[in-house]
Amino acid sequence: MKNYHILLLAICLFLSSCATASYFGDTLATPTTNVDVYYSAHDVKKDYKVIGHLTCPNTGQDRVTKALIAKAKAIGADAIIITGNTVDDSGKVASDVVNADVLHYN
Template identity: 35%
Template sequence: MKNLYLLVTAFCLLLTACVQPGKYVGAKYPKTKTADVYHSAAEVKRHYKVIGKLTNRKYLDKENDHVMMMDAKRAGGDAVIILGVDSTITGKPNRMVAEVVKYED
């Protein structure tokens, strides 16, 4: 059982090492400790302003949320609104697009 645990841990570390940070264009703020993840602007119940746009490779859905959230925190965002896969913006297939937002209250 211990060997299985070590194998799973090593595999997870290998996967996270392969994830590259996304490309962020926008205002930079001090890094935040937490960032919320939304899949639609209608889900956000607080006043906010968009501070930038983030593009990243498409991973598994759960991993997409985590990667986008981590990149939003690095940019100083309080939340990220994942817009989905959009190759018209990036010019490349399998790219996720998101808006990084800062709460105003």
């Protein structure tokens, strides 16, 4: 029975370490296969519209980036701008969440 509890704990820890992005915004009819990644709106050289916003628990840069891209593809986005961490009203950075704007090219 003790091994069962250890296995259950290991599975829970594994699942909680996976990054899952949350989305608020418009979803386009067709998923995309490629999503451009930017870190500043100044770097985007195409005309675009922000169609929504993503948030993702900060579980490491690679995991977060992959989760944001996967969610953006599923909703039909052309690109994302990773804007960084959430800052509260006092100016304190909440390093446990990463935000991104979701773009559709015009």
